[in-house]
Amino acid sequence: MTKQQTAFEYEIAQLLVSSLNLALDPSAIDPEAPLFREGLGLDSIDMLEIALAMSQHYGIQLRSDDPENATIFASLRSLSTAVAARRA
Amino acid sequence: MARAWFERREQVSTGVLRRARGLVLWMGRRPALIFLWPITLYFYVVSRDARRGLARFYERLSGTKPSSARLVRHFYVFAQTILDRVYLLAQHPDAPRCEIRGFEQVTECLRRGQGCVLLGAHIGSFEAARAAALSRPELRMQVIMHTEISRNLDAALGPSDRPDAAVALGSPLGLLRIKELLDKGGLVGMMGDRVLAAETTRSVSFLGAHAEFPVRPFRLAAALQAPVFFFAALYKAAGDGSRYYEVVFEELGPAAPSGRERSFWVQDLGERYTAALQNYCRIAPDNWFNFYDFWDASASRPGPLSRPDNPPGARPRASLDPTFLTTDPPAHDKL
Numbered sequence: 001m002t003k004q005q006t007a008f009e010y011e012i013a014q015l016l017v018s019s020l021n022l023a024l025d026p027s028a029i030d031p032e033a034p035l036f037r038e039g040l041g042l043d044s045i046d047m048l049e050i051a052l053a054m055s056q057h058y059g060i061q062l063r064s065d066d067p068e069n070a071t072i073f074a075s076l077r078s079l080s081t082a083v084a085a086r087r088a
Numbered sequence: 089m090a091r092a093w094f095e096r097r098e099q100v101s102t103g104v105l106r107r108a109r110g111l112v113l114w115m116g117r118r119p120a121l122i123f124l125w126p127i128t129l130y131f132y133v134v135s136r137d138a139r140r141g142l143a144r145f146y147e148r149l150s151g152t153k154p155s156s157a158r159l160v161r162h163f164y165v166f167a168q169t170i171l172d173r174v175y176l177l178a179q180h181p182d183a184p185r186c187e188i189r190g191f192e193q194v195t196e197c198l199r200r201g202q203g204c205v206l207l208g209a210h211i212g213s214f215e216a217a218r219a220a221a222l223s224r225p226e227l228r229m230q231v232i233m234h235t236e237i238s239r240n241l242d243a244a245l246g247p248s249d250r251p252d253a254a255v256a257l258g259s260p261l262g263l264l265r266i267k268e269l270l271d272k273g274g275l276v277g278m279m280g281d282r283v284l285a286a287e288t289t290r291s292v293s294f295l296g297a298h299a300e301f302p303v304r305p306f307r308l309a310a311a312l313q314a315p316v317f318f319f320a321a322l323y324k325a326a327g328d329g330s331r332y333y334e335v336v337f338e339e340l341g342p343a344a345p346s347g348r349e350r351s352f353w354v355q356d357l358g359e360r361y362t363a364a365l366q367n368y369c370r371i372a373p374d375n376w377f378n379f380y381d382f383w384d385a386s387a388s389r390p391g392p393l394s395r396p397d398n399p400p401g402a403r404p405r406a407s408l409d410p411t412f413l414t415t416d417p418p419a420h421d422k423l
Contacts, residue, residue: 021351036260045308047260048267052311064264073260 005031009080016076019053020046031077039075047073054079060086109174117182120171128164138163138379145376148295148383149369165374168331169213169323176219184330186220186321188227190337194275195226197315203270205309206319207340209281209365212375216333217321218277227335229275230266232257232308257304263311270314277319280305280361281378289385290355292362295369299383301362306354310344316357318364322372338364 005013005027013026020042033039036047050073051062060083062072072082112120132139139159146154154162175183197204206229208214221227233254255262257278266276281301283289289300309316318338325331340360344353369376 044258044260044263045311048263048311064261
């Protein structure tokens with residue numbers, strides 16, 4: 001069963017679906033499932049698109065040398081948390 | 089570039105290649121070219137699939153079967169480009185000269201601080217262009233490779249401390265670094281004609297018949313939102329018989345739009361790329377270095393080195409970033 005998304009996670013999920021052109025209902029994304037590989041099945045190019053979409057919409061910079069990258073892009077939840085923290 | 093041979097011949101070890109490198113640097117290019125003949129003939133005789141694949145290319149190009157002499161000469165041209173990598177990477181005096189054509193438009197972008205994506209192919213010597221950049225800073229580019237495929241060969245043929253190590257296409261942080269580099273006005277190069285196992289492809293008319301082209305390089309070019317150029321380093325003969333590399337650049341399109349037009353842009357880019365590739369195949373047919381039946385989707389293509397930790401048919405290992413170990417899953421088709 002899919003876990004409950006918070007309002008902000010839903011907003012991010014909508015952004016993922018629209019910027020990656022996914023044929024998917026944003027509310028159906030499990031916030032704790034991995035975004036890559038076995039989870040949503042996104043690849044490295046999708047991750048680049050996500051990083052660019054986040055910087056466009058929220059004015060935050062996700063940089064390649066960020067030590068937290070491995071956790072930021074792990075799931076919808078971790079991504080939303082990171083975006084919320086950096087936006088503030 | 090040397091994939092067609094070396095990767096199928098897994099027994100060619102890095103150690104052997106390093107010794108060969110030392111030898112050819114010591115003897116110089118002219119004597120080395122003589123030794124290259126028996127080596128070429130050996131590979132010509134044992135590489136049945138490569139011979140057939142190449143014959144298919146000439147049939148598509150001219151409608152007639154190529155003579156054996158033509159195929160052998162083609163193998164010899166390929167062997168010379170591998171040899172030249174050694175001289176070019178070492179910046180040896182015997183390295184053939186490189187002439188650059190069509191770079192003005194690239195320069196114009198760079199002057200504005202706008203980086204460019206360069207899409208290459210297995211025509212001519214991608215590596216010669218890379219190597220030429222060692223002595224010509226304006227050509228310096230960051231290369232994106234499919235995986236670790238050519239890195240062993242890279243390590244063996246070049247100096248061990250290459251400043252221009254490649255980024256893997258499957259590495260998310262690597263791609264983010266690439267984007268940052270483009271934003272700073274850098275050049276990024278990658279191949280657009282080679283399909284690996286389990287990769288999303290698109291069927292495109294190429295020299296009169298449908299061939300499968302990979303989708304990822306074009307998707308990536310779109311995601312990077314930078315102007316795109318076709319480029320190739322063609323190995324040519326001058327009027328006096330001397331050989332040189334002609335590095336050509338041809339504009340394929342401006343930066344990708346965002347939103348819904350994106351997928352049309354990607355498709356368009358793919359078509360322009362194929363048209364450019366087709367054009368250079370006609371100009372320099374002996375520079376075509378895809379040694380397999382390019383039009384047969386099931387043809388065995390050169391894959392990652394067959395090693396115990398990387399068996400044939402396994403997904404390519406893809407990360408240069410120890411913090412983000414991942415391989416690319418089959419991409420969902422967005423075209």
